[in-house]
Amino acid sequence: MDSIRESLLKKSKATKKDRFARVITFSALLLIVVVVISIFLFVASKGLATFFTNKVNLWDFLSGKKWAPGQTNAQGQPLTGALPMITGSFLVTLIAALVATPFAIGTAVFMTEISPKHGAKILGPVTELLVGIPSVVYGFIGLSVIVPVMRHIFGGSGFGIIAGAMVLFIMILPTVTSMTVDTLKSVPRHYRESALALGATRWQMIYKVILRSATPGILTAVVFGMARAFGEALAVQMVIGNAPLMPKGLTSPSSTLTSILTQGIGNTVMGSLENNALWSLALILLLMSLVFNIIMRAIAKKGAM
Amino acid sequence: MLNPKQSDKLASIILYTIAGLVILILAALVGYILVQGVPHLSWHFLTSSSSAFTAGGGIGVQLFNSFYLLIITMLISFPIALGAGVYLHEYANQKSRLIQLIRTAIEILSSLPSVVVGLFGFLLFVVQFKLGFSILSGAIALTFFNLPLLTRSVEESLRSIPDLQREAGAALGLSRWETVGHIILPAAVPSIVTGVVLSAGRVFGEAAALIYTAGQSAPALDFGDWNPFNTASPLNIMRPAETLAVHIWKVNSEGIMPDAAAVSAGASAVLIIAVLLFNFFARFLSNVLYKRLTATK
């Protein structure tokens, strides 16, 4: 009797171990947080130097259309207009997502509702395989396959927003599809059964019941794919034409934030305006992925209600 | 207007077409790389060291470097990701603002272009901490780049284990740690392994983060010397190590050897096959592990 009372009042070995484990796992998380914060601070300090040290006007940076940080305009202000890249990034991302969404949904529906067995067997391994292909390989395939096709269809050089979006479409398709599959799988079974029991055809069941209730999850998958597309550099750089010009159309060469950042960073000198301006682009990328994240959270929250 | 039956049929046809198209695109992609690359493969190509400007160079050192760097990266990043994932899902107060903030921060890190991570690693580890261009610097940079993804997948895996299991452990007087360590984690092994395989694929294919950290030169290795403290030893973690993906990048962008296109195509095919083999092996291992830990047959 008393021994039980005592053991209840004393901290047991399991409790001590548990506390220890809690501390250990928390320090692992803390480590990640330190890494994240230091990278944020690093990018922010470099990226903000453009505005504070080099006195570039933030508005000029965001709305300027001429990107040539080494040169100055008539007023002696450096030409650091990032609008072409911002526009380019948004266009390729949006188009890639717009094209990928129906494909991803269609494939996911096929794999969960029509042929679940083949679905899991094919898609899983393929997805895992495709993430391992270096983006430079995607770039070269884009260069040797997509660009000539674009040239054939639209004329011109073939390089441009469309070509970039197509490469991104292929790159994000597996991810978006497998996330959509997960969402569809999580729709409760009885939804399907009750819909079919009410006499709905399979398509009505899919369209009116499953896709409706999976909409937030699908949106999250698409936004996630967009975030990935936004941050991709090497592959897009090879097919978009990579010219820091405002896109005149979807088939004229333009550029994205990442492509200009990646290719310029080794050719500029740390601490110079040219270099800082590139870090400002990185800062925009960071902020954009923050925005994408907030959107995903908002969708998830709405879906949960 | 179509009646329900007709639209059902039409929808089915569309779905079949889309799914077929997607599989076709993906299969064509993989097929293209293999068809372009496999003819260039030979034992010599896989084992000899590369050549900067003459034809006939191989990728032996790069292939070894890719695997070795992957292993070192996983050794560093997996325990951290596991710990963080366990804390986030099993210990943290899910409603806490701070935890939500941390989650957001981690996810943002995952969408940062890898070149930024690479440069950060370069300035901090290569230059500041004087680790030089080395496997260690590369592994740390890859860890940074890998952690968000891996932590997230560990967390997701834990989430997929029903709370019923946690309650069962708790009701038997097992501490949370005992429950997580002996019941939840073993049950989550297959899906954690999937996450590891996915992130390993990314590590394999990553070039931009490594150019400035693990470097883009592959000094010849002495495969008879396995003492990790010797400079030419394959196990030395302080030596510069160009990986396969970096090699592909370099050959494509600056390669002046006459057979650059062949080397690049062959290396890409090898990379795909390596990822495939790695996935296969990891799955096999996870099956064995899962069976051992859960005694299910």
Next chain:
Amino acid sequence: MAAGTQGSLNLTNEQPDRHIYHMDEDKHEIALSTKNLEVYYGDHLALQDADLSFERFKITSLIGASGSGKSTFLRSLNRMNDDVATVKGNIMYRGLDINSQDIDVYEMRKHIGMVFQRPNPFAKSISDNITFALKQHGEHDKAKLAEIVETSLKQAALWDEVKDDLKKSALSLSGGQQQRLVIARAIAMQPDILLLDEPASALDPISSAKIEDTLMELKKRFTIIIVTHNMQQASRVSDYTAFFHTGQVLEYDLTRKIFTRPKVQMTIDYVNGNFG
């Protein structure tokens, strides 16, 4: 709050709002009791003012409609609600308030076990399911463990069905077998008190009957508190019954009194199947 109504037997003919059986510590051995137990989910008050005593080696049923707070009450008894809810008040066990921060929760749960509505065996073999927690708690003697496996499976009336394949995965058992395995797992710990949260609700009638038989057997050695939806089950197996309604205990008495002469109108309605 309504403290005046409890503790004193209500002798008037008027129907009372509440009726709580008062257990005299001299006549009954009390295994567990609660005082002013309140449970909040966030701001929502899910259970208030629960003062109940549970007699040793008896079965007590907790009945009431969904959302009446009976499961919340049960889960609070061994602090399974700590993560999701705020539990105020006292839970007295062996003269200690086990709802206090000083108590080692894991140690306490060894003595107050729990079985849930849905069977939740571990993804391990049948025998490992039973021995796993014991091993964690420091029991490594193989012979002794084997003995415990046998006795607890026998007590849970599962032994005859599984004795030949103890190494088989627990997940391969049927739902009813799984639930009995979970009960065996709980009693292998030799707890004082066993809390059961609708243990038979997800099962077919035959499995359900087997579990009831098991309970009758078990009460010789354990104090059992069971939440159930099933009136017949409550009246068949339990010695005491507490009726919960909208987060309050409205009536607590000997089972036969509750089912034959309940004192509170709501109880009459519920027991007769007028709602719930």
Next chain:
Amino acid sequence: MKRNWLISAAIVIVAVCLLTFGYATRQKDNGVNITAVGSTALQPLVEAAGEDFASENKGVYVNVQGGGTGTGLAQIQSGAVDLGNSDMFAGEKDAINDKKLVDHKVSVVGISPMINKEAQVDHLTKQQLIAIFTKKVTNWRQVGGADLPIILINRVTGSGTRATFEKWGLDGAKSADSQEQESSGTVQSMVSSTPGAISYASFGYLNDSVVAPKIDGVTPTNEHVISGKWPIWSYEHIYTNGQPTGEVKQFLAYIDSKHIQKTLVPKLGYISVHDMKVSRDENGKLSTVD
């Protein structure tokens, strides 16, 4: 449980023993490491020379990395590396303070325009070349070729090749905005696969898949660079922070030696500094070498 403990303990002990043994028996001559960073164009040369050098001088390792000219100059300026490889004079980069840097010209590289075959153009005047790159001329027909729009592909701003091409090929004119690529290899494969494309790269990237046009009647060959007839060329530089000493000095001397200059340098498509009949200073002043 107990046995698992023993096994893990044994593994740890064996691992520690192996590491200690390895550390005790390591080669003690891990001596000198020379690190070179910078221009990717120069990387293969320094790398190959470094391997030869290391095999002749035991205990010296030459660690060569790319990263770009900007990185090379920035790192050599901050003293983080031993050698900074650059495609251009350090003084040409605004942000570099070249006072402390010492220039070692290791080779000369000729740069040539290259044109996609379908343009059907194999000679241009310099005026035409400038007109093309400033977009005054937009169709190959206007310079005697096929009726095909001209597609400009530039190297990225800040690259040494682009700076040299603009300075000597376009007589200082800035190229019009166009698409930019980071590397010579990419540019080469783009020009060969894109009808009507024109770009430029060092001689090493010229091959049958593209056309290297005569400019004002001069063909882009090493001989014409050496004699000074072909104007578009630049030095490849290795910079040191202060005068080099010890192994670094030896290594630089080794690269400058006949052995390297006569074998590796031509193999890589470069021209030995010693062969040049003309020389150029930082401001572009040309003089003849005796």
